Amino acid sequence: MKFLIAFGFILLIVVLFITTYVLNNRTEKPDIDIDIEGCGGCHNINCGHHPTHLTNKEAK
Amino acid sequence: MDLYVIFMGAALVNNIILTQFLGICPFLGVSKKSDQAIGMGAAVTFVIFIASVLAYCIYSFILVPFEIEYMQTIAFILVIASLVQFVEMVLKKYSPALYKSLGVFLPLITTNCAVLGTANNVITKEFDLIQTMIYSLGISIGFTLVMYIFSTIRERLEQAPVSRSFNGNPIALITAAIMALAFFGLGGLV
Numbered sequence: 001m002k003f004l005i006a007f008g009f010i011l012l013i014v015v016l017f018i019t020t021y022v023l024n025n026r027t028e029k030p031d032i033d034i035d036i037e038g039c040g041g042c043h044n045i046n047c048g049h050h051p052t053h054l055t056n057k058e059a060k
Numbered sequence: 061m062d063l064y065v066i067f068m069g070a071a072l073v074n075n076i077i078l079t080q081f082l083g084i085c086p087f088l089g090v091s092k093k094s095d096q097a098i099g100m101g102a103a104v105t106f107v108i109f110i111a112s113v114l115a116y117c118i119y120s121f122i123l124v125p126f127e128i129e130y131m132q133t134i135a136f137i138l139v140i141a142s143l144v145q146f147v148e149m150v151l152k153k154y155s156p157a158l159y160k161s162l163g164v165f166l167p168l169i170t171t172n173c174a175v176l177g178t179a180n181n182v183i184t185k186e187f188d189l190i191q192t193m194i195y196s197l198g199i200s201i202g203f204t205l206v207m208y209i210f211s212t213i214r215e216r217l218e219q220a221p222v223s224r225s226f227n228g229n230p231i232a233l234i235t236a237a238i239m240a241l242a243f244f245g246l247g248g249l250v
């Protein structure tokens with residue numbers, strides 16, 4: 001009996017995972033390009049788009 | 061146990077990253093920019109909090125009554141994996157920029173040992189539901205705090221004249237070690 005309960009429980013969680021996985025895969029991935037050059041900029045060094053955070057390759 | 065002691069202990073004194081050395085992967089991987097660190101911290105906070113509460117409920121109301129406690133680890137892992145899928149779905153819809161910037165580290169929250177470690181700690185420390193909520197909140201706030209502090213230091217380090225042999229990861233690890241020492245000083249707080 002305990003084995004059946006354990007098996008049913010695991011099955012339930014696996015179904016939960018598969019459901020969320022499928023729903024996640026069906027959700028469209030965002031297709032955005034952040035225009036760094038176009039950013040007017042607050043010149044805050046903490047911002048991820050601040051020019052100082054660009055690698056040499058990106059800067060070229 | 062006093063809730064204040066649990067919270068401060070989880071957030072600062074026994075910080076999950078600097079004292080327990082869990083969750084090192086995102087700590088080093090997503091700490092180059094502070095906005096990413098905050099985003100990662102928020103995502104991990106959500107997952108840790110919900111996963112710990114769910115872990116407590118699953119353990120207390122299903123595993124213990126049916127005497128199947130040996131399934132604790134696999135049950136927790138599957139619940140965490142499902143939660144991460146859910147978080148990924150929400151970020152795709154409502155915060156595309158954060159989704160892009162977190163990249164591969166977002167699905168990797170599933171394998172973040174800080175999340176599973178917190179869920180296991182809740183069970184081994186025999187907390188009740190309120191204590192579980194306070195503990196998981198403290199852990200996740202501590203995680204986010206350390207991520208943010210470390211990311212701001214790394215941003216400054218990018219501007220600093222560091223010698224070539226120390227540039228990049230070596231200086232980041234040295235910084236992490238000094239931060240861990242600093243957090244040891246908070247030991248007398250609670």
